[in-house]
Amino acid sequence: MDDLNFFDLDMFSRGFPHQAFRGLRRDRPISWHALAPPHSDQGFWLATKHKDICEIARQSRIFISHAGSVLADAVQIPHPAWRMIRDGLCHLDAPKHAELRRLVVPQFGAEAVATLETTIRRRAVEVLDRAQARGRFDLVAEIATEFPVRVVYQDVLGFAESDLKTAAYWGDLFNRVHAVPNGDREFSHMMQASGVALERLYRYAVDAFRSRRDAPRDDVLSILAGIRHGNGEPISEQDFLSYFWSLAIGAYDTTAGTIAGGIAALAAHPEQQAKLYANPSLIESAVEEMLRWESPVIYFRRTAAADYELGGQAIKQGDRVVMCFASGNRDEEVFQAPDIFDIERHPNPHLAFGHGAHFCLGARLARLELRVLFEEIVARGLRFELAGPIARARSNFINRITRMPVAVESRDEVCTIAFE
Template sequence: MQNFNFFDLDQFAQGTPHEAFARFRREQPISWHSIPHAPAGEGFWLVARHKDICEVARQPKIFFSHGSSVLSDSVDIPHPAWKMIRDGLCHLDAPQHGELRRMVMPQFGAEAMSALQTVIRKRAVEVLDRAQEKGEIDLVSDIAARFPVRVVYGDVLGFADEDLPSAAFWGDLFNRVHAIPTGDREFADVMHASGVALDKLYRYGVAAYQSRRASPRNDVLSVLANIGYDDGSAISQEDFLSYFWSLAIGAYDTTASTIASGFATLAAHPKQQEALYADPSLIESAVEEMLRWETPVIYFRRTASEDYVLNGQAIRKGQRVVMCFSSGNRDGDVFESPEVFDIRRRHNPHLSFGHGAHFCLGARLARIELRMLFEEVVARQLRFRPTGPTARARSNFINRIVRMPVVLESADLVTMSFN
């Protein structure tokens, strides 16, 4: 297993290396990996089994987030934009993490999401109508990304229509930065682009804070800019930017990844696809199985605050610990027949939204988006025929299809309504 290179991004561009992760679960469920181009002894523990991942996630005091949620460490640079990243919600620990999370949770709770369902379905219809009119499309840019970008950045956060392409670009770029190792052939170009983009994103966040403070609108950024602390004081610009960074970078990627991989997976499992199209009541369980099957976020990293023994393996204070969600979601100790894609799966405690204190804040919204889009897809009996090769992201962090040229076809067998 020592010849497995977690930093070989070309390997991940062929798909998540599930065979390698399965061997780790069997032979080395907690394994040590060196980091290329780092000082001797620098590395991380890869945690492959579901129960061990959950044990790490449930103990944020022992396995903290502030050092970084990815393998590269946060860099302490005296610039407010870097502070925005360092103090992003996913990088915070108790008590600050819990306090800030509680402030924004109502905006992503059941009541708020219920109020959005009409507009979310409207966006799903608009996106599919447009795609079908074009006929020959890139399924990623025309459906999988376009839909959540419009919903989350536009309808939820309140970005102007003309800013949506920039928002999507920022999200894509900084997720690439999270994954790319020093020495990779794309490292220099990506880092240069991210430096330019970071300044633009920071200035956009500051302008959003100031404009929403002066003139609130009906969007989440306005709520955040005018929210109050327990002592009655208004939220600071710094705390607002911490939220803004986390929402802007993590706003749509999980949903976009699951939409694209969901289409591809259904096409690769025609019996499952036809069962879904014949019985729309399976959509909810099908969405959960799509999330498990092609886990959109491959891992999150924590750092040990003290010595700890995890499933018999001694972990030392200061060492990186990587929770490999993609591996945990194929763990046979938890999932029956984990290597089978089953839209009828009932017991499905997947880790695709994380686990514990950092469970994804937008999980409810993502599930509604996915359910509504696939309801409309099923209603149209929509299928696709590939017209060119599919391309995947070169990333060990985000599992995502980035290009999928197809021709859309509708069987027009039935007409259904979910309104």
């Protein structure tokens, strides 16, 4: 605990350091940590308990997002794409955040998402058919990434199939670059790669806005391009870019992480897997436990807009404050036996989608994707056996398996249920 270095990406690549965070929750639930060099004269408050994380998220006028949602401060760059990043939904505060979120909420509400189930199930069947035929494969590439990339980028947002690999690369790159501190062995390469990618992503977003305003299609980007404010004014290009950045960068990574992490958890807990296959009605609660267990987003950062006392600590205006969701999801005061993977866990108030005003806009869609995919896996009686070592991302921001060699077998007699 005393030696915890939040910027040791190799440590995170071995799995989230739950033992160290267990000690922090017990002894120093809100602790001060130095930033990575060359900014080690500065620091941040690390909130590790569920109740403190929820308090930060609820107090969105005190703990603001505009200075950055990761530990690196948002910096101005000489390119119009800078505004697209700075004004992404996850970086906006009240009242602008609430105004833009309210406009798009219907597109991700219960009714709209429910209409996608048939399409999502067709994608799940297609992806599983292809993977199952291979017998041995990298589960991350063939299922965990392939499935949400096709659902979100192609079916929901309307990207052309030829653009899917590029879009997935953008999402992965910009989520990884958040975690790489100056001085890390990957820093120079990541900065160079992200600069090139940002230019291309910005041009793609502008083209998407203009083409869909001129000739709308049957996709969410067309709906966003045609949205009008309450006064009848059409949405501006800049506001469209705000949506586009958040949707494109947050589109698949966390869902992919939960799929791979959930399958790995079932493989590591065969008694839970057997229980799930014997009783498919547990799929929804199993998905919630996978989200808690894996915690695909490790943290989000806020900045104090005023002095505030949090958990007995005096937070000063301008201080960085980190909500560590992965720690909050193992809080002993909230979850009974939090280090046990239990697909029947109830209640399960996990923080995998955040909390408060910035609660994940795509949570319903992600839950539907996960439920449908695992329904199809269970219906086929698929068993995934590890066929090699698991690799994880070098990131303190995204908790994601990046490679998972598996061999798959089907036991059709296990489950004959048909999902409508």
